[in-house]
Amino acid sequence: MPSSFASATAQPDLPHVDVLWETVIPAGTHWSGILRRGLALRVIDLEGGANLAAVFHRQEDLLERYNMADTLKAQHTAHLTRGHVLYTDMGRVIASITADTLGWHDPLGGVGDAALFARKYGEKRYQAHRNEMIRNGRDSLVLELAKYGLGARDLVANVNFFSKVAVGEDGALEFVPRHSRAGAAFDLRFEMNTLAAFSTAPHPLDPHAQYAPKPVKLVAWRAYAADACAPADDPCRTACAENERGFVNTDRLFA
Template sequence: MTRDTSTVFAARDDARAQGGTSADWMPYLPASTSPFVPPGIDPTTLTWAETVAPGGYTSKVVARGTRIRLTDVTGDACAHVLVHSAVAPWERLNVADTQKIPWQAYLGAGHPLLSGDGRVLATIVADTSARHDAFCGTSSDAWNERKYGDAAPEGPSPSGRALFTLAAAKHDLTPRDLPPSVSFFQGVRVEEDGSFRWLGSAGPAEVDLLAELPLIVLIANTAHPLDPRAAFTVGPLRVHAWRATPTRPDDATTPETHRAYLNTVDYAEARGL
């Protein structure tokens, strides 16, 4: 098909003619128009709905109490996730405290994602995968260039770091604001000798995160750095979010996490969040 964009008016008409078209990978605006509304969720309550391309990224500012569902459609998605406080973005995910405070290094339902200030940024409230990773972070340019021959965000095998850099820039964040991330849907375990054992995927699955504070959420859907497959392999990732209720301190299961939720509620209520 030949498209005429030889003049300003022709280009305008060409652009308008494409209105209403859709793609496999796109945000759905308004969110209620998503063709993949989660079962039991009223479409009118959705605040975020998107399908992230393999090798793509997304970001969103969400309110306190937002429930975010990540769906691995094919079993090949790998959702690398970073969360920053939308109130004070220098407060961000601290992977070391996320493992240390709950006395559990492996992510799963009930696990809080903590900042370095002793507050819970988000909680994993549902999980049908149990194949996640809080050790390795995402891939670097050097890693992907060595393994796949390319790491550019617009290329065939983008690194997670490159994708996070683009996502962060949309929120006035720089590479200095990007700490190690957590990864969902591709699992890693630590052996007795300290080496990492690749678990891979459990197949199509879902993970729900609950925002305990207003958050900037950054997601890069790209191959895990320990994925042993020679080819760059990633599947689509669906994201849906709706308003829910933040976790109460009394719902915590250990004294340490109880204190973290108390810190979070105190912070939020003092600011009227």
């Protein structure tokens, strides 16, 4: 296993990391895993134009999960980037974005289901097309959550990493094509023991007429010890007073 991540470290705001493990989520597929407190993922768009739909649940109590509304209103934002954190519905911080070469990730656009994908791309089933089948993001995430005893009712609003959706003055959402380039990356640090589920299916608002998902690489590394916490001067922690309170609530859970 290599001790550094060569392609990503060329970016000026991605620090050197000592790799624990790495994997590629192929285009149009899905992945899930338990990511321990203090672990971080470097997530890389390998080809450009990727979308990574993601949901997060606390491992010890799967009823506690990422909450989009609290995440946005606590930080007064409609997009996510370096310095932002992801809140649960209990007012705790489940993950933090500690580095980002892209500058904008979409928390608003949701995830496409089977009906939407059939209208946009037609249908290609596994029986006839094998690995070239069309997989939609909603079913992909539900399949991953099912491995941990969860179901469709547990699928909450997701984050779409690598995608940008602009909000017009009238509230309309507009997908921004070609937002993410090959090699774009961000670091996501986990502040709780987290069940993470990912899908690389296209964004539901992507206007591209062809089904053209892209692969994403995950590189795991240790940001801090599992029995420690983010330091007091951590930029995500000090970004706003709400974040400081969120980290305090999280640290008390592990005290």
